[in-house]
Amino acid sequence: MAPTSPVSASLPASRPDEAAGQDARCFALADHARILIADLDAFRLGVQPGSTRAHALALAPGLALLEPDPARETRAFEALALALLAYTPKVSLAQSHTLLLEVGSGLRLFGGVRALLAKVAATVASCGHAARIACAPTAWGAWTLAQARASAGAHAARRFRVLKEATLARALDALPVALAPFAAQHEQALTQIGCATLGDLRRLPRDGIVRRFGDGVLAWLAQARGEAPDPRAWFAAPPSFHASLELQARVESAEALLFAARRLVMQLAGWLAAQHGALSGFELRLEHELASRHAPRTSSLALSWAAPSRDAEHLLWLLREKLNQTELAAPVIGLALVADQVSAYAPPTDTLFPTPEASDASLAQLFERIGARIGEQNVLQLFVEDDHRPEQAMSARTYRAGARRTAARKPRTSHDSRKANGSSDAQQEAAPVQTAFDLPEVPLPSQPRPAWLLEKPLKLMVRNDRPVYRRPLKTLTRTERIEAGWWDGEGVGRDYYVAADDQGRMFWLYRERIGGQWYLQGLFG
Known part of the structure; x- marks a missing residue:
């Protein structure tokens, strides 16, 4: 199996009513008996995943315990998986708040392991999550290393980026057996036989492991070490895109919406990558707080650009300029992003020498940014018209990349006596499509024309x-x-x-x- 990078992300959780009124310094997600996830402040006080509720409250008296919300966690993980599809089409949702990414085929594309993991970490942070990332040749190996990195400071100095199976086997043998997914079920038995590490477990007699723990333990060890196949069900992107986000507080300025809208745009970029598509426009729907009787319940911002794109940074730049020019009708409490102008994505060719198409693409993005800042109606483009009258031979219209030209197909020759013939609508429809900077292939006049x-x-x-x-x-x-x-x-x-x-x-x-x-x-x- 190619190197796999799991992402362990802490998720936002709803605060219970009994904790809402307290002035708590830190928070932790807990079930009926143990701590599941602790925030950074609680972690610094010694609260760790797996600690009992009483022990955690003794270490941090101001700790607020939050109840899990499985439905919300699932939605958050699916949204994060959608954003990470920008790096690989193979994303899997695993247990213990972990995402697995098969990235072996894209290491060269993204500049190596370090560059790729840095991009993944940046995307996770942009989506509002904290992650502990590890890399290994097997899915379960990477999952175990990620759990070790997230579990605490005792293993903080260990190596969590392993690319060779021989190195992975040594790294797994040194990890505590409590990190294995079956450890909680057999915790007492493992303690009684003095099995502290995965290496200790592997060195036990195989027949004894099967009698005491079942066949699943040996199968898991073989998959983690790369000695057995590990088929997985990959996350499938929906056929259409519609993402929504509930804001944690009301927002009264349009510029402040960009931070929240970034999460939706990152999901959109991942969805476009999975669909091999590009976008020429989307709609950002705003849900308003009913501050007054006449305030609208919802409003929308329509954003469009000339050349189809799926570059998240470019889309965010255009959205920022749009929001800077927008005045909200009422405070916003929710966002939704709807994209329906999807077309097939044509990736740029990787050639030794630059091509005119590449220059046109960069200039098109430049004109889109200028139009977003000063208004699309102020970015004009010259068109050659099928008319011999000098004042009608050219026109200036709003710039559109790849727009259809109506350039004269009839040679403009100079002669002593000439009469221009009109073209029918059918002939105009048959005009060839030219790029933004092509000149019509017509002979030059025998007499000069002024500039x-x-x-x-x-x-x-x-x-x-x-x-x-x-x-x-x-x-x-x-x-x-x-x-x-x-x-x-x-x-x-x-x-x-x-x-x-x-x-x-x-x-x-x-x-x-x-x-x-x-x-x-x-x-x-």
């Missing part, structure tokens, strides 16, 4: 049959006739020229075919 067009053509005076713009102008080129726009009621008939004055400055002029009036439409740099 600067006036927003509105300027009417010129005529002196001695020559147009005048501050100085008399002289035409330098033959006539270029443009007749177009008859189909939309704004038809034009113009004769264009490149002209210059006596100081060498060049201009783009046209003369109306009907009326003979001269106009300046562009300037050459």
Whole structure:
């Protein structure tokens, strides 16, 4: 079996009514007899998992004992497993508040064991849990090392990252037998025969172990040491994503919601990785406290972006900008994240030299971030239109990555007499899809075009049959006739020229075919 990393995470629990009014310094989760999990303050006072309730209260008089909530624990573990699907599709829920991750196939992808475990720990912390992480070649081996690390300071100096089965066998032999999952059931018998470590248990006669403890103990030892297969049922992501979170306190500012929304976004990123999908938008639903009679019960924030993505950090950045521009209608007590704009994810190719597609992807994310900060309506993109009229040949519209262009498919050639033909809707629908920075493959005109067009053509005076713009102008080129726009009621008939004055400055002029009036439409740099 490839290296497996279990995560042991302490879970939030509901505070009982009898403890709600006390000024407790520390908390612990306990059943009817023993402590299950203690927080950091209680742990420092000596309260450890497995201690009796009376012993724990004697060590920490201000200790508040919380009752387990199995349904809430299950939901929390499933949410955490969903977030960890971003690192491996094989996540298993195990006993004793442990998650098992089969990560052998992804070690190179995430930069090795240390880098991967650091990412896992960061994800667990972002989801609001504390974890004790161990790594081993077998699932039960990693589980036992994680329990040893979480159990307490007596084993804090031991090695919890084991990659070789020979090393794992020595590490397991040195661990207390009380860490085994069957130890609580046979605690008295193990004590009577003087079995203190797993090595002591392994060295006992096999027939005697079977008669006293059953076949399960030997099977567990073989699976933990890698001597027997250990098939497991893996956690399956739901077919659709809908995650909710109840806030521990009411939130009155939109910016403060990001900390809680991060947990939902991390779950979304893991779900997208499991579904091999990407997202172009989601909806964050807010549940409000009814502070007044006219306050809405719920509201929503819709967030969308141009290029489909499943990068959690990018989605959180966009959400942060959206929340910074949002004013809450009432205090928020709950969140829900709904994602339905899911598409197939196309992973970037790993090539020696950068490709234009990679540059487009990074620029698309840059434009999305700019749009999130200043407004999508303020990020514009130029489009080439199928029109020979210079003022209609290009348009500026809101940026959308991968948007369909209506670039002219007909060559724009210069000639003495030309009339533009309109394109039908069916022909426009057949236009090829171009990326954001492609140029249409059309031949260049035989006459130059200026880089600067006036927003509105300027009417010129005529002196001695020559147009005048501050100085008399002289035409330098033959006539270029443009007749177009008859189909939309704004038809034009113009004769264009490149002209210059006596100081060498060049201009783009046209003369109306009907009326003979001269106009300046562009300037050459």
